[in-house]
Amino acid sequence: MSHQALSDSDYERLSATLSAFHAQGAMSLETLDGFFAALIAGPEVIRPAEYLPLILGAAFEDETSFASTKAFDAFMHLVSGHWLDIARTLEAGEEFHPWLEADGEGKVSGNDWAEGFERGMALLPGDWQLAFDDSEAGAALAPIMMLALERDPDPAVRTVVEQREELLGQITPAIATLYAFYTGLRARMDAALAAAENDKTLFDEPVKPAKTNKRR
Template identity: 30%
Template structure:
C-alpha cells in the first residue's frame, strides 16, 4: 500500500462527512466487489465476519471510530499490490455498509408499519452454507465476538446482570462454537430456526445500552448538607453527648 492505515483513516473520516453517497446500502454487486478487494489484504475479515463485527460495535455502548476497527477488518499484514483508487474504494464500501448497519437499529420502531420495520430493521449478512462450506452464521458470530473485545469491564458487569442480554450472547456463542450446551451440538435446522430470535435479541441489546447510558449519564441533583445542631443539642453521631463535647468540639473540628 502506498499509504499507511492512519493516513487512509483520515481520508475515510473526511469522506464520511462530505459524501452523502455513503448512506447508500451496498448492492449484491458492491458486496462482490468488496469481497474481491478485501482479498488484497492478508488476514482480512470475510463479509460475514465483517457484518458481525460491525453489529457488535454499533449495538454496544461506546462510539468506535474507523481508525480503531480498520486494522481488525483489514488484518495486520501488509496488503498486496493495490492501487490508491482501489484503496479508497475499499474504505468507501466499508463505510457504506457501516452506515447501513447503523440505520438498522433504533430504540422505538412503533412509528413504522410491520412491512417498513421488516424492511429497515437490521438482519445479519449471512453466507449460504452451501456456497461457503461453513455452518450458518458461524463467521458472523465470530466477527461479533471480536467486536466484544472493545467492551470495558464495567460494561461487561452491566451486561451480565441482564438475563435477556446473557441469553442473546449465549445464542451467539452457540452459533460460533456449534454447541448450544456442552456436548449438545446446534444442528443446521436449529441454526435456521433461531435466526429470528437473534435478530430480536440484537435489537434488545441495542436498546439496553441506550437506556443504560441515559441512566449513568443523567445529571445528579446535589445533596444539600443539613444544618449543624446547636452546641447544647445532642450530637447526631449517636454518642449521647452534647454536640459541643463531641463532634462539635474544637479538637474534632480542627
C-alpha cells in the first residue's frame, strides 16, 4: 500500500490538535514521536485501540473533544500517517531522526521524547527486558533512559544529564540498533516455531506396520 509522507502543514495540524488537549493529559507531538518509536522499533505491534487512550488522555473519553466524526477521522489520519512515516523509515534502513522541540527559551532537552519512548516500553516491560539484558541493545537504551529519568519524581532513580547534545545525537543510532535487535529476534523465533511445527508434523505421520513374511 502506497503512503504519502506527512507534510510540514500536516505536522503543524497534528501538533496543534494535541496541544489543544494538553490540559486533558494528551501527549505533545514530541512525546508521541518517542512513544511511536518505541512501539515500532520494539518487540511487537500494538493495536491503535491500546495506544490511542494514552495519546489523548482524558480527551479520548470526552465526546466533545472533536467537533465531528470527520474531525476525528482527520486526526486519526495524521496519527496513522506519523506512524507510517516512522515505520517506513526504519523498514527502508534509513536514519530515524527524533522530533525534538525547543522550549520557550529555545533549548532542546529531549525529555518529552524520551519519556514518550519509556511510556511505549511500559506496554511490554517483559519483552523490553530482553533489550536491557543484551549488551549492544542495552547500550543503545542507555542515552534514552538517561533523558527519560532526568525528571523522575523519585530522587533515587533520577539522573543527572551532562553532555546533553551527545545524548541527543545517540538517539538516531540507538533506534536503528533496537529495531535490528527486535527484528532479528522475531525472525529467529519465527524460524524456531516453523522448525518445531515441521518436527511435529513428522511425528504426527502414521507409522506403517512392518511387513512380515508368512510361512505357507
